[in-house]
Every structure is written in C-alpha cells, then in structure tokens.
Amino acid sequence: MADWAWPLVLGVLGLVFGSFIATVAIRWPRGLSPLRGRSRCDGCGRTLRAAELVPVLSFAIGRGRCGSCRKPIAPIHLAIEIAGCAVGVIAGLVAPGLSGALGAVFGWLLLMLAALDLVAFWLPDLMTLTLAGAGIVAAAILPEPPLADRVIGGIVGFAVLWLVRTGYRWLRGREGLGGGDPKMFGAIGLWLGWQQLPLTLLAATLIGLAVVLAMWLDGKRVAMEAKLPFGVLLAAGAFTVWTAHAALPLPQVTVEPLNIG
Secondary structure, eight states: OOTTHHHHHHHHHHHHHHHHHHHHHHHGGGTOOTTSSOOBOTTTOOBOOGGGGSTTHHHHHTTTBOTTTOOBOOHHHHHHHHHHHHHHHHHHHHSTTHHHHHHHHHHHHHHHHHHHHHHHSOOOHHHHHHHHHHHHHHHHHOOSSOHHHHHHHHHHHHHHHHHHHHHHHHHHSSOSSOTHHHHHHHHHHHHHOGGGHHHHHHHHHHHHHHHHHHHHHTTOOOOGGGTOOHHHHHHHHHHHHHHHHHHSOOOOOOOOOOOOO
C-alpha cells in the first residue's frame, strides 16, 4: 500500500474504533455490555438506525441531537470519534506501514483506557491486560524496542507507580493514585521499553500542567483530580512519546558495562 494511503485507511478505521470506544466508555461503567444489544438514544431509548451511527457525520447532520426526542447527544461521542481518527492519521503519517498500524492499535487501546478513566475513574484490569498483551505481540512483530527492554519496562513501569502510590498512602493516609495506574504504566512499558518511561512521565506531567493552566486562564477553579484522572495523562503522554520516537527517533538511555582493569 502506498505511503499516502496509510493515514487515510487508519483514519477511517480510527473513526470506527472511536465510535466503539465511546459506546464502551458510556455503557460498560453502567454495567451494560457494550457488545450486546443495538445502540440506543441515551434520552428516549430508541434503537438507532444504521444511518444514525455514521461516526462524526451523523452527529453533524443531527446537530448533536436525537432525531426523535431532540435531546442532546453526549459530546463525548464526537470527541472520542475525532480522537480515534486523529490517532490513526498521526500513526499513518509518522510511520507508514506495519509499524504505524501497530502504533495506531497502541493509541486506540490508550484511548479506550483514557475514556473509561475520564468517564468513570476506572482502569479495568481487562483493558490494562489487553494493552500489555498487545505490547508482547508487537514485540514478536517488530524488532524495536527489543523484548528484553519491553519486559524491563513493564516491570519498572508498574513498580515505580506502585511505590509512589504506596508511599503516598503511607505518608498522607489516603489514596493519591488509583490501583489501575501502575498496571497501565507497566503495560505502556511493554510497548515503549524502559528507556522511554521517564519521557512518558515528563510528557504526562507537562500535558497536565498545560491543562491546569488552561483551566486557570478560563477561570475554572475546579480540583484537577475531579476533572482529569492520571490515566488520561499517561495515555496522552505515552502516545506523544511514541509519535515523537516514530517521527524522529529519540535518544536511548544505554547502560555501558563497567570496565575494570
């Protein structure tokens, strides 16, 4: 397939996956299976027709409202669909080919976790394990980063945030991080390798600070933890690092053997 076609194909797939991710993020936390039953209007419960399920276009034509009850459709549907498309387009642009396709899968899985954490403050084990397993599968397909670096990344990523979570709880007597955050960071390590974990944390922190600044400038004096869970920042930071590395390989941290004598 020609290089120019990759962003197009992955972008279209991203719209489809984004629509599915939005459905999962809304239905799963409510105890509803996202894989059973047809999509319905959140307001009147009417079963939606196929023409009303076209990502982005249906929302635009209906002006964000149900065709029957005219109640507003949750904006998160549109936001996640656009985000899914953006992930596919970016991955196809920076890494046309199999590497970009796997990068898009990485981004879509991160988007799923971010959406669930944003909507329900929940990083389910099923999804963090899926992200981890996909990282191992990617190691069997692509030579970089090596499997050993990925495994170390998985262990170190989990251990670092587990220690932060445990230490904060011991010092402050309350939770500072959710139990899913260390698992998610470990799964990210299985994709990026241990060398990119510091950059991922740095990117997540900078993105969080940018959001805080934007909220402050907008006059919204709302506690950050009530608006943007850490899993969202980890997802954004991890995909940012993957994109930067794919577009312009970042310097790797290496450990040279000590030569004595």
